[in-house]
Amino acid sequence: MPVLTSQQQAQFREDGFCVLPGVIDAKTLTWLREECAYFHGYMDAFMDHQGVTTYGITHRDQRYFISQRYRLSRRLPNFLFGALMADICRDALGGEANLFGEQWVLKGADQGMKFSWHQDSGYLATRTPGTEHRPYLTCWCTLDDVDEANGTVYVLPHTEGGTRDRIFEHVEDPRTNDLVGYHGDATGVPVIAPAGSIVIFTSFNFHRSGPNTTDRMRRVYLAQYSAERVIHPDGVLCGMCVPFLRDGQVIYDAANDTVERHGPHAKIPGAAKTSTR
Numbered sequence: 001m002p003v004l005t006s007q008q009q010a011q012f013r014e015d016g017f018c019v020l021p022g023v024i025d026a027k028t029l030t031w032l033r034e035e036c037a038y039f040h041g042y043m044d045a046f047m048d049h050q051g052v053t054t055y056g057i058t059h060r061d062q063r064y065f066i067s068q069r070y071r072l073s074r075r076l077p078n079f080l081f082g083a084l085m086a087d088i089c090r091d092a093l094g095g096e097a098n099l100f101g102e103q104w105v106l107k108g109a110d111q112g113m114k115f116s117w118h119q120d121s122g123y124l125a126t127r128t129p130g131t132e133h134r135p136y137l138t139c140w141c142t143l144d145d146v147d148e149a150n151g152t153v154y155v156l157p158h159t160e161g162g163t164r165d166r167i168f169e170h171v172e173d174p175r176t177n178d179l180v181g182y183h184g185d186a187t188g189v190p191v192i193a194p195a196g197s198i199v200i201f202t203s204f205n206f207h208r209s210g211p212n213t214t215d216r217m218r219r220v221y222l223a224q225y226s227a228e229r230v231i232h233p234d235g236v237l238c239g240m241c242v243p244f245l246r247d248g249q250v251i252y253d254a255a256n257d258t259v260e261r262h263g264p265h266a267k268i269p270g271a272a273k274t275s276t277r
Helices: 005-015 028-051 076-080 083-093 121-128
Strands: 016-021 063-067 097-107 115-118 137-142 153-155 196-204 207-209 217-226 240-244
Touching: 005 016, 028 063, 028 076, 028 097, 028 217, 076 083, 076 097, 076 217, 083 097, 083 137, 083 196, 083 217, 083 240, 115 121, 153 196
Parallel strands: none
Antiparallel strands: 016 196, 063 097, 097 217, 097 240, 115 207, 137 196, 137 217, 153 207
C-alpha cells in the first residue's frame, strides 16, 4: 500500500510538499533520539578540536547541521535504507532512488537561530555551478513536536514560489553563512506536526525555519534521495549517491558502502572509514 494517500500525492504533485503525520514508530523514534544525542556531542567535540564556534552554517549551541555521518552508526542505515523510506521514495520519486545526503538539523533551546529562505538545489547550484539535475527529495523527520514556537520549517508551494522547474540565484549572508534565494513577502506554510512525522518536499521548493524560542532543543533528522546520479560537468559525483532502489527494489549493499566508493564529495572531516557504533 502507498504511504502517501491520494490527497497527499495530489498535494505533492501540485505544491511540491506534504506532511506525513506520525509515520515513524515509537521504537525507531527512541533510537533516532539516542543517535541524535551522540552526534550532537560528536559535533561539539569536533568544533572544540578545531577551536571554532562556527563551522559552515553550524553555530554552536544555536543551530547544527551535522552531515554525512551515518556510516559512523550501526543503526542509521536501517532507517535510511529501510522499508518506510523505500515506500516514500517509491511514492514520490518512482522506482529509482539513491541516497543523496543526510544530516541532523538541531536548534538550541532559547537561542536557536532561524534559517533563511533557500532551495536545497540552490546550495548545489551555487557550490557546483553547471550541475544539471532533476529535483531530489528531502524527508524532514521530526524527533520532537514542531510548531512555530520551536522553529519549525515553512515551505513555499510551487505556485507561490515559481519553483516547479526553476532554481533561483542564491546570495550568501556573511553574518550567518546562509545562502538566501527568496526576498519576497510570502511567509510560507508552517508545519505543525507531532514527533515522528515526516515532511517531504522537493529540492526546488523554497523553505525556511524560524528561531527556537522554547526551553527545549528542536531536533530533526533529514534524509535526501535522488532519482538519478547527480554528476557535475567535470564528472565528479555530487552528493553521496548511494544506490538504494532499482526498479522499485531495495538494492542497498551495506558491505560495500564505504566513503572511498562514493568519491570526494562523501569525505567527512574527522570521520572514520567504516561504522564504529
